Amino acid sequence: MMYFDNSATTRIDEEIFFAMMPWMQEKFGNASSPYSLGRQARVVIEEAREEIASSINAHPAEIIFTSGGTESNNAILKSACIESSLVDSLIISSIEHHAVEYPTEWLASQGFRTAIAPVDALGRILPDWQKLMPSARCLVSFMHANNEIGTIQDIASVKSLLPETSYLHTDAVQSYGKIPIDIDKMHVDFLSMSAHKIHGPKGIGAMFIRKGIDFKSHQQGGGQERNRRAGTESPALIIGFQMAVRKAMKEMEARDKHMRALQSQMRSMISQHIPQARINTPMDDAITLPSILNISFSKISDGESILQLMDMVGIAVSNGSACVSGSQQPSHVLQAIGLSDKEAKAAVRFSFCKDNTIEEVEMAVMQLKTIIDSMS
Numbered sequence: 001m002m003y004f005d006n007s008a009t010t011r012i013d014e015e016i017f018f019a020m021m022p023w024m025q026e027k028f029g030n031a032s033s034p035y036s037l038g039r040q041a042r043v044v045i046e047e048a049r050e051e052i053a054s055s056i057n058a059h060p061a062e063i064i065f066t067s068g069g070t071e072s073n074n075a076i077l078k079s080a081c082i083e084s085s086l087v088d089s090l091i092i093s094s095i096e097h098h099a100v101e102y103p104t105e106w107l108a109s110q111g112f113r114t115a116i117a118p119v120d121a122l123g124r125i126l127p128d129w130q131k132l133m134p135s136a137r138c139l140v141s142f143m144h145a146n147n148e149i150g151t152i153q154d155i156a157s158v159k160s161l162l163p164e165t166s167y168l169h170t171d172a173v174q175s176y177g178k179i180p181i182d183i184d185k186m187h188v189d190f191l192s193m194s195a196h197k198i199h200g201p202k203g204i205g206a207m208f209i210r211k212g213i214d215f216k217s218h219q220q221g222g223g224q225e226r227n228r229r230a231g232t233e234s235p236a237l238i239i240g241f242q243m244a245v246r247k248a249m250k251e252m253e254a255r256d257k258h259m260r261a262l263q264s265q266m267r268s269m270i271s272q273h274i275p276q277a278r279i280n281t282p283m284d285d286a287i288t289l290p291s292i293l294n295i296s297f298s299k300i301s302d303g304e305s306i307l308q309l310m311d312m313v314g315i316a317v318s319n320g321s322a323c324v325s326g327s328q329q330p331s332h333v334l335q336a337i338g339l340s341d342k343e344a345k346a347a348v349r350f351s352f353c354k355d356n357t358i359e360e361v362e363m364a365v366m367q368l369k370t371i372i373d374s375m376s
């Protein structure tokens with residue numbers, strides 16, 4: 001099988017998988033226990049926290065482990081808006097992942113003031129977004145890189161436009177480990193991360209919460225993670241996350257170069273061989289992840305059939321978001337960048353990783369051409 005759905009999830013790195021094993025068997029202690037089995041787990045968790053913190057230039061105390069991007073986004077939005085009452089309004093962009101979009105809808109249904117900032121045809125938030133802020137005590141939650149089309153936002157420029165009473169969150173699930181992130185240069189107060197997008201295990205991620213912020217958790221239970229995320233930590237998952245981060249940081253440049261070559265080859269072959277195609281991912285490398293290429297097709301609205309036919313020839317691709325796959329709903333991201341409902345239903349997202357090859361790209365484009373020609 002050719003796997004081109006690395007933005008949905010990646011194959012766990014073999015070395016990471018084996019390194020996690022002992023922490024589920026012989027070293028099974030609870031990190032909160034006082035005896036050596038527990039202390040051993042505590043030590044590795046704190047080492048991982050340090051390494052993950054340093055990967056984004058944060059302090060270890062600013063890293064809270066969660067089950068992944070969805071939980072981090074929910075916890076940050078709901079804590080800032082409700083439990084901690086840091087803000088009395090919330091603004092997000094029109095292309096956020098559902099893990100930000102839906103909590104925002106829920107907050108709005110509870111009477112919370114919310115606003116949505118539109119984007120341009122490349123998926124960049126329109127410059128006048130501050131005018132839409134419902135109040136000066138606002139949480140701004142703009143994703144760092146989009147999971148469907150790959151657009152990178154200029155998060156670093158956001159904070160200087162905000163009143164001092166506002167806070168800035170970015171969902172960095174797709175960008176973390178792929179492009180450099182420095183929380184000081186980005187001026188963010190909160191950031192969400194996940195391990196399984198960078199060859200780590202599923203079910204583990206983290207949130208960065210800037211020091212000094214009075215963060216109250218909506219999850220009650222044990223006092224783990226400085227009372228900010230109750231629940232027994234998993235040393236196995238945390239070690240897997242740490243190793244994935246270490247490898248991603250070390251190989252970032254090489255992986256970037258490799259994926260950009262795949263992306264560029266696919267882009268030029270599609271332009272050459274599939275005249276019905278429209279490429280929705282921006283051309284400019286400076287505002288685009290190396291890992292994503294999103295394509296839609298004129299006169300074709302049956303995206304699910306394209307995915308099924310690709311699957312039948314052994315190629316795994318998606319329509320952009322694993323959550324909407326199968327639902328036949330047009331993508332809200334593609335609608336936001338100006339595609340019609342029909343076009344937004346028939347997108348294919350190829351997403352690359354370090355293990356994909358140019359030969360795979362070439363074969364996949366030719367298979368896609370055959371399928372699109374047969375449907376046109």
Ligand code: PLP
Pocket residue numbers: 007008067068069070071073097099143145146147171173174193194195196205
């Ligand atoms: N945010 C973005 C931008 C994503 O792409 C994803 C997953 O696709 C998530 C959040 C959810 O992350 P997780 O699967 O770790 O819950």
